[in-house]
Amino acid sequence: MANKTAESISRDEFFYGHKACAGCGGSLAVRAALKVLGPNVVSVLPAGCMSAVGFNFPQLCFSNNSIISTFAGTASMLTGVEAGLRARGYKDFTAVGFAGDGGTADIGIQALSGAIDRNDNIIYICYDNEAYMNTGIQKSGLTPFGAKTTTTPAGKNIHGNIRPKKNMFEIAAAHDIPYAATASIGNLPDFIKKVQKASQIQGTKYIHVIAPCPTGWGVAPDETVAIAKEVVESGLWYLAEYENGNFKLNYKPKEFSSVEAYLKKQGRFKHLADEDIKLIEASRDKKWEYINKNFEL
Ligand SMILES: Cc1ncc(C[n+]2csc(CCOP(=O)(O)OP(=O)(O)O)c2C)c(N)n1
Ligand code: SF4
Numbered sequence: 037m038a039n040k041t042a043e044s045i046s047r048d049e050f051f052y053g054h055k056a057c058a059g060c061g062g063s064l065a066v067r068a069a070l071k072v073l074g075p076n077v078v079s080v081l082p083a084g085c086m087s088a089v090g091f092n093f094p095q096l097c098f099s100n101n102s103i104i105s106t107f108a109g110t111a112s113m114l115t116g117v118e119a120g121l122r123a124r125g126y127k128d129f130t131a132v133g134f135a136g137d138g139g140t141a142d143i144g145i146q147a148l149s150g151a152i153d154r155n156d157n158i159i160y161i162c163y164d165n166e167a168y169m170n171t172g173i174q175k176s177g178l179t180p181f182g183a184k185t186t187t188t189p190a191g192k193n194i195h196g197n198i199r200p201k202k203n204m205f206e207i208a209a210a211h212d213i214p215y216a217a218t219a220s221i222g223n224l225p226d227f228i229k230k231v232q233k234a235s236q237i238q239g240t241k242y243i244h245v246i247a248p249c250p251t252g253w254g255v256a257p258d259e260t261v262a263i264a265k266e267v268v269e270s271g272l273w274y275l276a277e278y279e280n281g282n283f284k285l286n287y288k289p290k291e292f293s294s295v296e297a298y299l300k301k302q303g304r305f306k307h308l309a310d311e312d313i314k315l316i317e318a319s320r321d322k323k324w325e326y327i328n329k330n331f332e333l
């Protein structure tokens with residue numbers, strides 16, 4: 037199959053008319069992924085922003101078959117959808133999940149782990165906006181260090197979230213999954229390529245896409261894509277793949293852009309002191325030491 041690009045993906049819309057806030061990164065990820073996968077898709081969405089904005093009866097915003105799962109059950113419902121359609125003789129279809137960071141790294145992690153363990157033939161896409169946005173910006177296991185949320189307030193003594201972000205990509209890879217990747221909606225061609233690649237691989241595929249939320253991050257709606265690029269350029273996120281037991285880095289910034297500039301653009305990090313920013317830079321550098329040693333370029 038020819039490689040799909042931003043120009044050659046379907047002109048058809050499969051996710052439109054939804055109620056996401058202006059500039060929502062998650063809705064861009066869902067829209068682009070469905071354009072790659074085409075109409076023969078069943079998508080499963082747990083509780084979270086994308087189901088809240090996409091299923092407003094009678095204005096259902098998916099033109100492919102879509103269903104809301106329990107919050108914890110994205111992966112187990114994908115397992116059932118895939119097995120059920122196969123049992124009924126369907127061959128040419130994709131079962132894809134779109135779950136948030138909370139739905140993936142916290143409440144849904146056991147169902148995802150089980151599906152990977154069984155090597156069910158599904159694609160699981162985590163759109164990561166780094167908090168439980170739909171219920172009013174609470175900290176999840178993927179909220180980064182220092183971020184202010186409604187459950188990690190910033191005050192004189194504690195400056196937002198005191199815990200680091202879990203690395204779901206490497207957690208999925210640790211299962212020896214057939215394919216896992218990271219992506220950013222700031223680099224759509226790379227995301228599109230990874231979704232297409234996942235659709236051609238048998239077994240469980242996991243894609244983790246950074247999808248900024250202007251409402252929760254405190255940026256303007258027209259800054260979503262730029263901030264999703266900047267998180268990669270500053271080295272606080274990386275574009276990589278895991279396949280056949282190997283990690284591969286897809287992009288290495290020549291020089292990291294300023295971490296401080298990235299953080300200070302966002303309302304959720306405005307309170308950070310110089311020493312907090314130094315800690316964030318130091319943990320980035322430690323991570324890149326590991327990447328440089330263990331990932332192929
Ligand atoms: C079992 C259960 N617990 C809590 C909720 C409430 N709830 C609905 S959406 C949501 C937040 C989801 O956060 P995330 O998965 O990060 O997706 P986002 O809203 O950020 O897109 C929560 C806590 C629920 N629906 N079901
Ligand atoms: S709150 Fe954030 S994630 Fe939810 S719809 Fe709005 S921009 Fe998207």
Ligand SMILES: [Mg+2]
Nearest residue numbers: 136137167169
């Ligand atoms: Mg979220």
